[in-house]
Amino acid sequence: MNITDIIPAVRIAASKNGLVTCRLAGEKGDVAGADEKTLVIDSAESIREAFDGWFEKNTPAPEKVVLKDVCTIDVSGVDTVGRQRIPGRIVIVTGGAQGFGAGIAGELFEEGANIVVADLNEEVGSEMAAKLNEKGYQNKAFFVKADVSDPDSVENLVKETVLNFGGIDVMISNAGILRAGGLDEMDPKTFDLMTKVNYTGYFYCAKYSSKVMKIQSEYSDGNHYMDIIQINSKSGLKGSNRNFAYAGGKFGGIGLTQSFALELMPHRIKVNSICPGNFFDGPLWSNPENGLFVQYLKAGKVPGAKTIEDVKRHYENQVPARRGCRVIDVVRAILYAIEQEYETGQAIPVTGGQEMLK
Ligand SMILES: NC(=O)c1ccc[n+]([C@@H]2O[C@H](COP(=O)([O-])OP(=O)(O)OC[C@H]3O[C@@H](n4cnc5c(N)ncnc54)[C@H](O)[C@@H]3O)[C@@H](O)[C@H]2O)c1
Structure with a gap:
């Protein structure tokens, strides 16, 4: 196992009595200085057994884990304020610097989640993460510059998340772009760009995050559900005049959602799309x-x-509701998708009644 596989395994094994976060503290795995709050593990093969032994004697997770000669991992618990609905979850929000993404990141942070703001826009994205951290909560946020249309960049986003927080519980594939135009105006380059961001980008987010989630699933007690959530659109449910590049990519996203859902439910990873109105x-x-x-x-x-x-x-x-969609409307649907363990592969409309499922 390499370190980026070991950390999520350790993190979820340490989360028996509440989700923790983990951070790589060193790549030596030196046992000198280990105290009663440190769990020393002989090899990657004995992670599960070592934690079973730990939790037989202790209720809180260890504060430090040393995997001999491999790495040292710092472990932190998360305060659970009664009202919070997802304390300690690790959530990536792509396109989290502005718009729906920023709103979703802010609301889920209030619900106790650790947030990774991932965006092309470094300036606004890092400000956003800094603003969340200023609140002084125990859950934290950080920014990673990422381009969802580039597989290496998404792989790096997932790696940074694992090194800084220890794993991933929810991937929100939100980054999207819109360039409207009919057949006469739409040039092939613009069409390709929109498809790469809105459709292929979702594939990359699911591909790299599910790898970490599968490890967490293997090392959890069997009750840890995870989520991949695509922010789709009402244009993923109904054609959009002179806007086919956008609608086509969003329709395709629902095909990915249904197919990923079938593949990933055995790993307790649910996959759903949320389809907001304007x-x-x-x-x-x-x-x-x-x-x-x-x-x-x-x-x-x-x-x-x-x-x-x-x-x-x-x-x-x-719109039958006579108003546009708001961040809180989308967040309620996200929280539903996360809390509902018995549903996957859905496209959930949040359109004030403008689109209705058949
Ligand atoms: N705005 C709407 O009316 C509406 C309605 C339904 C669905 N949506 C969907 O919601 C999502 C967010 O839309 P929004 O209106 O908040 O958009 P927005 O334009 O306000 O923000 C999008 C964010 O994504 C980032 N981004 C763009 N390309 C990226 C890339 N390749 N990699 C990483 N980050 C990238 C941008 O920098 C920006 O911060 C999109 O998927 C969109 O299709 C929007």
Whole structure:
């Protein structure tokens, strides 16, 4: 076993009485200085047995684990405030620097999760992680620069998560881009880019995170469920006029979700898509320079609309709930997917009634 496989095994074995996080402290595995809060393990093959012995005598997890001659791992517990719904979980949010991703990261942090903000945008993403850490909670956040359309970058994101937190419980594949256009306007390069980010990027997120989750599953007591959650769209459920590159990738994402779900449920990894309606308050729609409301007003897409408010009202009126989707609506669906152990492979609409499943 290499170190990036050993750490998730140790982390989940140490989580018998509540989820812990682990951090690689050294690559020597030196037993000097081991005290009564240290668990010394002879070899990677005896991780399970060593923890069984530890928990026969102790309730809290060890504070340090030394795998002789291989590595030293620091272990931290997480405060559990009664209200928190996912204390100690390790959650990656791709595209976590802004929009839905930033909102999801912030809300799940309040629910006790350790958050990895993964994004192309280093400046905003690191600020976001720093802001969460300023709250002074025991759960932590950190930023990793990642491009979901590049497999090496996603593999590195997963590795950094393991080295800093010890494993992964929830992968939220949220990063996505939208470039609208009909057949005459859409050039092959733009189509390829959107497909790489929105569709192939989800495959990379599932591929590399599931590897770690499978190790955790093998070393858990059989009651630790994990999640891969794709932030899809209502455009993954119904075609979108002059927006086929986006809708096609999102429809494809649901095919991946159903197929990954079948493959991964034996490892207690659930895979679901969440299909939000339009997030009118987010930057994609509301950016005053290049948001969709401004673009649609300039392009005259909404007949008779004279102001941004007219365009907005036009779109709100298409929603039975008469408003756009908000971060909290999506977060409630994410928490449902995580807490519900008896469901996988679903596409959960969060559209205020705009899209209904057949
Ligand atoms: N905004 C909406 O109305 C809406 C509706 C339904 C679904 N969605 C979906 O929600 C998700 C988030 O959308 P949003 O509106 O919050 O987007 P956004 O444009 O506000 O934010 C997207 C984030 O992803 C990052 N990103 C872009 N490409 C990336 C890449 N290759 N690798 C890593 N990070 C990358 C960006 O830097 C940005 O921080 C997307 O999957 C989108 O399809 C959005």
